[in-house]
Amino acid sequence: MMIHETTKKLALAGLMVGIAVGLSGFWFPLGPAKCYPIQHGVNVLAGVLLGPWWAAGCAAAGSAIRVAMGTGTLFAFPGSIPGALMAGLGARLFSSSRQPLGAAAGEVIGTCMVGAYLASAVVGPAIGKDVSFPFLALGFAASSVPGSLLGALTAHRARKKEVLGDLRRPHGVCEDN
Template sequence: MKRPPGISENKMTQARQVVLTGLFAALAVLLSGIHFPIGPSKVFPFQHMVNAVAGVLIGPWYGALAALIAGVIRNAIGTGTIFAFPGGIPGAIVVGLAYRWAKRDWASLTEPLGTGVIGVGLVVLLLGPLMGKEYAFLLFFTAFMASSIPGAVIGYFLLKTLRKTKILEHRQIPGA
């Protein structure tokens, strides 16, 4: 894509990241119709797939922003729960940071660390006093991992497929 006169490459990269953030958020909302109830939460493996791919392709902060936007919209339209925030945002951040460090697609498989460790930790801090910390941890860890592990694996294979088809080769996507 040829950049317009007077627009720096840095501005084009930022614009692409903002556009991709919106696209990832929209994809997560679109796929939110596919979910499975487990305990008090809904299991959304495709949200975690989006987090895993976004963390690799647009980085930790834009990936987290996409998860935040998707969580807000999903809650507003009734397809999400409050657990979308502690479940999605840390997952995208961990993937993005792991990818910055390793520069390998397997970083997408770290999404359950953000969701299952950091996200569950946040939920237990908030709900543990009401539910009992051990019960809250077990309940949410099981639900979050049931969603994030399949989502991260799907995201990993999606990244591999995108690379094999050379869709990401043209460097139109900042982190590709």
């Protein structure tokens, strides 16, 4: 991988982390739940633009910053990293025009299934809380589904309007991770 492409990926990853942290306070009510969709939307964008490993790195960095600032909990890690990884893998499974939908589906599956399982089996007991998998899966879905749709719509519109310029490639900024 060329140095120039690595620099582009690093800059874009930093931008994704900044967006996730800067807008992490945005929420909306959905029934009795508060939905925080921004991290999940960023996961979809990072999955499409950067690929699975960089997207997971963005999610980990954003989670660490939010936890350090006191605006996130330890559930931020399993609630974002598996979704970002699966978003990147989902984007890779589809043609260029369908990448945002594949990334959104991957994000929801990764967050609601893998992330909720990890949160209930590892994080919950580690912090002394007994939280059931179905409870966490529903809670994670309340933020993951709207956020993933927001991210997919943003990625689709950005591609359609050619906002992304030379970042517009079949599998993101660079073929290799």
